[in-house]
Amino acid sequence: MKKREMKKRIEDGFSELAPDIFETVWEAAEELELVGFKADAIQLADQQNGCMAKAQEHGGQDRISFEFGKAFTNRFPRYVLSMCACLAVICLCIFGVRGNSQDVVYMVLDINPSIQVEMNRANQVKRLRGLNQDGKDVVKELKWKKEEPVQELLDVLLQDVVDKSYLGENGGILVTLSAPDKEICEKLEHALGEGIDRKLTELKVPGVMTAFQQAKADHAKQGRKILEAELEQSCGMRQEEVEQMSVMELIQYCQDYTSVELKLSEVSAKEREAQVQQKKEDKVSPKTENLADKEKDDQKIKGQKSDDQKQKNQMPDDQKPDDQKPVVKDEPDDLLSEEDEQTEEPPFDGEDSLPEEEEQQPEEKNLPQEAVPGEPPPSAGESLSGEVVEPGDANSQTEPPKEGLEQNKPDQGSVEDEDSVQENEPGMNEDSQGSEEDNAPIQMVTPGQSGIEKDLIVK
Amino acid sequence: MQEGTPKRKVHIDERLFERIRQGEQDAFRVLYEISYRPLYAFLLSYTQNAEDAKDLLQDTYIQVFKNCHMYHEKGNPMAWMMKIAKNLYLMQSREEKKAVINYEDMKDQLSFDNITNVDNRIVLEKMFELLSIEDRNLIIIHDIGGLTYREIAKLLALPLGTVLSRYHRVIRKLRKEFGEKL
Numbered sequence: 001m002k003k004r005e006m007k008k009r010i011e012d013g014f015s016e017l018a019p020d021i022f023e024t025v026w027e028a029a030e031e032l033e034l035v036g037f038k039a040d041a042i043q044l045a046d047q048q049n050g051c052m053a054k055a056q057e058h059g060g061q062d063r064i065s066f067e068f069g070k071a072f073t074n075r076f077p078r079y080v081l082s083m084c085a086c087l088a089v090i091c092l093c094i095f096g097v098r099g100n101s102q103d104v105v106y107m108v109l110d111i112n113p114s115i116q117v118e119m120n121r122a123n124q125v126k127r128l129r130g131l132n133q134d135g136k137d138v139v140k141e142l143k144w145k146k147e148e149p150v151q152e153l154l155d156v157l158l159q160d161v162v163d164k165s166y167l168g169e170n171g172g173i174l175v176t177l178s179a180p181d182k183e184i185c186e187k188l189e190h191a192l193g194e195g196i197d198r199k200l201t202e203l204k205v206p207g208v209m210t211a212f213q214q215a216k217a218d219h220a221k222q223g224r225k226i227l228e229a230e231l232e233q234s235c236g237m238r239q240e241e242v243e244q245m246s247v248m249e250l251i252q253y254c255q256d257y258t259s260v261e262l263k264l265s266e267v268s269a270k271e272r273e274a275q276v277q278q279k280k281e282d283k284v285s286p287k288t289e290n291l292a293d294k295e296k297d298d299q300k301i302k303g304q305k306s307d308d309q310k311q312k313n314q315m316p317d318d319q320k321p322d323d324q325k326p327v328v329k330d331e332p333d334d335l336l337s338e339e340d341e342q343t344e345e346p347p348f349d350g351e352d353s354l355p356e357e358e359e360q361q362p363e364e365k366n367l368p369q370e371a372v373p374g375e376p377p378p379s380a381g382e383s384l385s386g387e388v389v390e391p392g393d394a395n396s397q398t399e400p401p402k403e404g405l406e407q408n409k410p411d412q413g414s415v416e417d418e419d420s421v422q423e424n425e426p427g428m429n430e431d432s433q434g435s436e437e438d439n440a441p442i443q444m445v446t447p448g449q450s451g452i453e454k455d456l457i458v459k
Numbered sequence: 460m461q462e463g464t465p466k467r468k469v470h471i472d473e474r475l476f477e478r479i480r481q482g483e484q485d486a487f488r489v490l491y492e493i494s495y496r497p498l499y500a501f502l503l504s505y506t507q508n509a510e511d512a513k514d515l516l517q518d519t520y521i522q523v524f525k526n527c528h529m530y531h532e533k534g535n536p537m538a539w540m541m542k543i544a545k546n547l548y549l550m551q552s553r554e555e556k557k558a559v560i561n562y563e564d565m566k567d568q569l570s571f572d573n574i575t576n577v578d579n580r581i582v583l584e585k586m587f588e589l590l591s592i593e594d595r596n597l598i599i600i601h602d603i604g605g606l607t608y609r610e611i612a613k614l615l616a617l618p619l620g621t622v623l624s625r626y627h628r629v630i631r632k633l634r635k636e637f638g639e640k641l
Contacts, residue, residue: 006633007602010586011496013579014603017571018499019513022491025520026484034524 105184107150107192108215108223110174110247111167113138115157116222121184123150123191131223134166150188151195158199170207172248176223178215185214193265200267209272210265211251227254234258468605469497471536476527491520494537497604498544504595505548507569507587515551519544538610541600545614585636594629601626 104126107117113134118127124147130136142160144153161167175192177185189212196210215226227250228242235257245253254260255272264272471493478486498519502512522543530539569587574580586595596615600606608626612619 003630003634006582006630006637007598009576009579009582010598011603012576013571013574013583014500014503014599015496016574016576016579017503017509017583018496019516020495021513021517022488022495025491025517025524026487028517028521029524032521032525034521 103180105177105179105188106222107188108176109157110176110224111161111171112247113161113166114223115139117150117153119150123188124148125150125153128153138164138166151191154192154195155199158196158203162203162205167205167208169205170248171205171209172246172251173208173210174224174227174247174251175210175212176215176226177212178222182214189263197265197267207271209248209251209268211262211268212265213260213262224250227251227258227260230254230258230260469493469537473530473536476530476536479524479527487524490523494540495520497537497599498540500599500603501541501596502544502548504592504599505545509569511551515544515547518547522547535606535610537604538606538614541604541606542614582637586633589632589636590629594625597622597626597629598633
């Protein structure tokens with residue numbers, strides 16, 4: 001059988017077998033309402049043909065399709081879609097990072113060392129950073145785990161700091177918190193304050209003052225820098241002086257003389273209250289006792305002071321207390337107030353006596369002075385609360401303020417200064433000194449005194 | 460028919476679909492007359508059951524009628540209709556979980572008694588007896604449906620070379636069989 005004949009037989013055979021079911025099909029189509037469906041179908045087809053025509057116009061002949069996805073890709077070129085995707089990714093990155101940064105809580109610990117702790121809202125530590133060289137050294141050697149609770153980190157950190165003698169008795173810890181929410185800061189202050197107090201009690205380090213302050217996250221300065229800046233602004237202290245102050249001093253100065261809000265931990269607050277109370281008592285007792293026993297004590301004091309005077313005169317000037325240092329003759333006049341300038345006496349002529357004001361001043365200067373917030377810090381020889389501290393007092397906790405302090409307090413101590421000027425005024429005769437003898441215990445030999453006077457003083 | 464297009468064994472004017480879209484029964488009738496024999500042969504080859512093939516043929520024309528607006532003038536309309544028929548068969552097979560139908564099981568249901576010409580009946584009987592479904596489909600699609608080898612390859616998802624070699628092997632096999640007996 002030939003190939004063509006075989007194909008013909010196959011075709012004929014199937015033709016005989018195939019049934020004519022056109023009527024059945026048409027009826028089925030009518031039953032299915034396909035005939036009525038035509039109008040919608042035509043409309044839909046027109047729309048799709050329109051899409052196809054547009055796609056052809058854009059040169060996508062090989063990509064003709066009625067599928068929505070493909071039509072979409074035909075309408076928008078791929079490079080536009082990829083650019084959109086890139087933009088979306090970039091936006092996600094930027095806003096994602098910013099969103100996370102808002103949830104970050106920063107804590108700066110100033111002991112010294114100064115360390116910045118970055119943590120999340122759950123108070124899990126994310127990063128540590130040393131803000132100064134000591135801080136970097138401590139962070140480098142500190143054993144801590146990422147995402148561990150900040151309280152545990154503080155325990156380890158305090159242990160390390162105490163072991164390395166960065167923190168000892170009467171030290172200070174300044175904790176600066178910056179968080180997006182103020183409530184977070186308050187909760188942290190409470191929790192951290194308790195934790196620090198507990199750990200310090202464990203480590204048997206008493207007298208540590210723990211203070212908290214809040215700062216804005218975007219603030220240029222963090223930690224103790226904020227307090228330093230405040231002291232510079234409100235007290236006129238120099239930057240070098242402020243930078244050399246210990247954390248404890250910073251906290252105390254800022255509490256006494258600035259409007260910075262510092263919150264103390266419970267233990268520190270109690271200690272602070274006790275200190276204030278004690279100072280008040282110390283202030284009250286001299287007032288009452290001085291009036292009653294003043295006359296009795298005067299004699300003893302005279303004897304003691306004359307002995308001290310002899311010893312101190314033998315000391316070099318650098319080691320003498322500030323209030324007993326010889327006053328240089330060319331001390332600036334602006335230290336005296338205007339009233340004092342009016343009543344200021346001309347150079348001593350050897351005959352005039354001191355005015356009444358000056359006679360009363362020695363009593364006043366012995367009275368303790370109340371520390372007033374906003375006033376400049378006290379001068380040398382005074383405690384932080386404004387009390388006059390005896391020269392060489394071993395109990396004075398704070399160092400005497402630096403020279404800048406004296407320069408920036410024209411009113412305070414002007415009487416004393418004037419007094420000391422008067423006492424050491426060259427040309428002052430014996431009689432005047434003798435009348436002031438009780439109130440001017442210090443007798444110094446100044447370079448301007450004549451040889452006769454020197455002999456008299458020595459005698 | 461567009462100028463330049465090759466002359467096909469089964470030629471379907473693509474404008475028929477436009478007329479069918481507008482609801483012309485005559486156009487649908489023309490389309491049916493041209494295409495129902497290859498389609499039935501194709502479906503019978505698959506199903507090996509006259510009734511199933513008949514049902515599927517009806518469903519195929521329903522789908523063609525329903526989706527004639529989806530047809531775009533590209534390619535062979537017969538290939539498009541055969542694709543619909545094949546998909547319907549596969550769907551039905553999947554539903555009935557009888558994708559592979561054994562000829563022995565269907566033997567009693569497949570009857571060529573309606574064929575009056577004895578030689579034609581013998582040829583078809585031998586064809587269904589000797590050839591597999593794929594081989595039968597190759598003969599039907601190419602020789603009755605008039606699809607090109609390339610269109611067959613696309614429809615059956617086979618490489619073109621496979622289609623060519625398999626087709627010629629099947630023809631040789633049938634010639635050998637019928638040459639001896641007829």
